[in-house]
Amino acid sequence: MIVLDKVNKWYGDYHALSDISEQVAKNEVLVVCGPSGSGKSTLIRTLNRLEEIDGGRIAIDGRDIHAKGVDVNALRAGIGFVFQSFNLFPHLTALENCMLAPVQLKRATKAEAREQALALLERVGLAHKADAYPNALSGGQQQRVAIARALAMRPPIMLFDEPTSALDPEMVGEVLGVMRSLAGEGMTMVCVTHEMGFAREVADRIWFMAEGKILEQATPEAFFTNPQHPRAQQFLSDRRRD
């Protein structure tokens, strides 16, 4: 479904992504992990063109998404993106946050969008907060609304960029719970996360990144019990000590 072929990106002299060639299959749940500064976020942001690339090719359903003439808005409408810092629209209620894009992009009438938004909020356990503004919600609740907002465009792919890193520990579980149920329904997901428990339990595959490269890709079972690359071994033993 997503194919990366020798993807390269530089920030000036800094080689942020280095010859990334990998694939994500339909319905696959992929977890990208690695030390900070390894290029995980940069990589996931290239998948919906929040970041441009300097070389290589990224294809989604066979279409080169970084090619000239690609309708970037249409591309993004089909890919849900969840940010570390939620980025809900503070001047809109939870419900309005989930209705904005479907209505504006004419995917639904106002009534349909409203009904769908309520159903999505219900699904993330926040139907009772539909009329609340983001600043009246906890971090975990905001992130769940952000997931509902992304789902409102009915994207076949969801990208999560460290969705729990800005949360207090007691709120991590509720967000991971929503992600777990999405995975259970067969959503194609790419998740940058430090939640190794989630990775072990939910991921179909793990990419381990460092210094802009994917150093190891493996099933969770193989990655956690028998990591091959020395950097992965180091990373996991550091994590265990935490």
Place this chain on the structure above:
Amino acid sequence: MLELIDTYWLYFLVGQYPDGPLGGLVLTILLSGAALVLAMPLGLLLGVARVSPYRALRWPTSVLVQLVRAVPLLLVLFWVYFFLPAVTGVKSGQASTMLIVLVLFDSVYLAEIVAAGIRALPKGQLESARSLGLSYAQALRLVVLPQTLKNGLPSIVSQLVSTIKATSLGYIIGLSEVSFIATQINTLVFTQAVQVYLILALTYFILCFGLSRLAFLLERRLQRRPAQVS
């Protein structure tokens, strides 16, 4: 002082109207109001252009903004009143000259308020709007500008207050706004300069202070709204 008010209140309020052009306090208020109404959309456009990703929009607006901000309003008033008719051959009236200058200044200062507000908004707002598939224009209109304008309300109001005070510069080109009328009254009465200018000062104060208070109340109401819980 009461006698003064009793005799001249109508002249103070509307100038020589209906026997002559409309003037006085009403003209001052109308000019300020019209300037803001016209400058607001213009300022919005200029502000958006000033932070536009397109250089062709950003550069000319930046030049205009820097130019206007570096020149005194009074000087531009002179230019438009004396110089422009010499070039175009069309003589513009005092009121329309004042309006042109006020709109020019207001839209440039409002543009800076809007541009600063857009720059100050967390990058994630635009990014998350775009990640949903909204175009840049949609993201601006639906996500960025509503927040920018709300946050910028105090600055926008202080710009309006400046506008009201700036109309008094019309005195220089003989525009019969309220300061000019007050001076006329002072000439007629001759012995009560302190009283006349005290009344003028009080009038400006009530107008401007009242507006600031109004904006404060509006701002408080806007701030309360997002805190609502279902």
